[in-house]
Amino acid sequence: MREVDVLHKIINFIFSTFCLPIANYMAKLCKCKIKIIPFTQIYHVNISFNKEIKNVFHDLPEQIIKDCKRQFHDSRSDLFEFMLKYLENVDKLNSVLNLLSDDTSKQIYFEAVKYRLTYWISRMEPALRPSYSNNVPKYPIPLLDGPAEMIKRSVKQVYFNSQYEIPGIVEVKKGDTVIDAGAFYGDSALYFESAVSPGGIVYAFEPNHKIANILNENIKNNNRLNITVIEKGLSDQSSFAKLSDNEEISMIVDDEKHNISDKYLEIKTTTIDEFVTERDIKHVNFIKMDIEGHENSAIKGSVHVLQKFQPKLAISIYHRYFDFYDLPLLINNINPNYKMYIRHATYNWSDTILFCI
Numbered sequence: 001m002r003e004v005d006v007l008h009k010i011i012n013f014i015f016s017t018f019c020l021p022i023a024n025y026m027a028k029l030c031k032c033k034i035k036i037i038p039f040t041q042i043y044h045v046n047i048s049f050n051k052e053i054k055n056v057f058h059d060l061p062e063q064i065i066k067d068c069k070r071q072f073h074d075s076r077s078d079l080f081e082f083m084l085k086y087l088e089n090v091d092k093l094n095s096v097l098n099l100l101s102d103d104t105s106k107q108i109y110f111e112a113v114k115y116r117l118t119y120w121i122s123r124m125e126p127a128l129r130p131s132y133s134n135n136v137p138k139y140p141i142p143l144l145d146g147p148a149e150m151i152k153r154s155v156k157q158v159y160f161n162s163q164y165e166i167p168g169i170v171e172v173k174k175g176d177t178v179i180d181a182g183a184f185y186g187d188s189a190l191y192f193e194s195a196v197s198p199g200g201i202v203y204a205f206e207p208n209h210k211i212a213n214i215l216n217e218n219i220k221n222n223n224r225l226n227i228t229v230i231e232k233g234l235s236d237q238s239s240f241a242k243l244s245d246n247e248e249i250s251m252i253v254d255d256e257k258h259n260i261s262d263k264y265l266e267i268k269t270t271t272i273d274e275f276v277t278e279r280d281i282k283h284v285n286f287i288k289m290d291i292e293g294h295e296n297s298a299i300k301g302s303v304h305v306l307q308k309f310q311p312k313l314a315i316s317i318y319h320r321y322f323d324f325y326d327l328p329l330l331i332n333n334i335n336p337n338y339k340m341y342i343r344h345a346t347y348n349w350s351d352t353i354l355f356c357i
Helices: 003-029 060-072 077-087 090-099 103-121 148-160 187-196 209-221 272-278 295-300 303-308 323-334
Strands: 177-181 201-205 227-230 239-244 264-270 286-289 312-316 340-344 352-356
Touching (some): 060 077, 090 103, 103 323, 177 187, 177 272, 187 201, 187 286, 312 323, 323 352
Parallel strands (some): 177 286, 201 227, 286 312
Antiparallel strands (some): 239 264, 340 352
């Protein structure tokens, strides 16, 4: 008997003797049912994108529910409530799909929506993957202070996975004026600075004072001269706002969502339109937004800039489920001359980016 057959029998014995009984016991505790089916079926939701179908999103949630029930014998209705939000907006999803300028964008958009409708199952094999994976970074990788794992992940996405560019289509160029909304520790700002120098400038918006201090140090330590840090949040008006005091994910919160037991910072906000006017900026070439769900408000505060300059855009649309359709439709309403693309930068639900040019 071959060694591989012996090993296979040992694994099967361990699995059937120990793993399955434990799993079934845990399932009973959770009041769930486990159906023993092949690994490839467990991790597959058998619904694929078909660009020939006019309204591809119309039946998607119902198909997913049927497919999941068939495969997993899952009847927990509470897990399907999330889908109902999409059912109410299938027309908007299809409208966005029709705005996208290439088949790659349409495929990614469909898969991203499908993933968000099914990732709670935790058994789906994701079709999402980084759109780009470069062995050699486009620009030298800077030295960055900050949480090691977070910096490592951010550098990989920005420098190797082209998170905020589509090579050959939507790129930052020498001499550009760039607005980096949500600069964080500086991975994207330093990337953009490498692209615009010499002659260009990056305005890096980071409202969290503690993070902004590290951002300034990272700029200084890398001897970058063409980055200006703005310690304000971007919104649809100049005012004050509450920012969650979280160094990993700082986000502006609405008053009705404010919990007095949580820690918040009071920050100043401005609009892109007002900022450009006050600074007498003659042209804006590129805007990147990754501001944890506040993109909608920031876009509403940039109507004049989007109409007058039509800057290239890299907008995160993954923070809130309705951003998937609200943000593209909002931008199209402001400036219908934009061509739109979708790309993705990770193997999970996060970092789906809308590009406009």
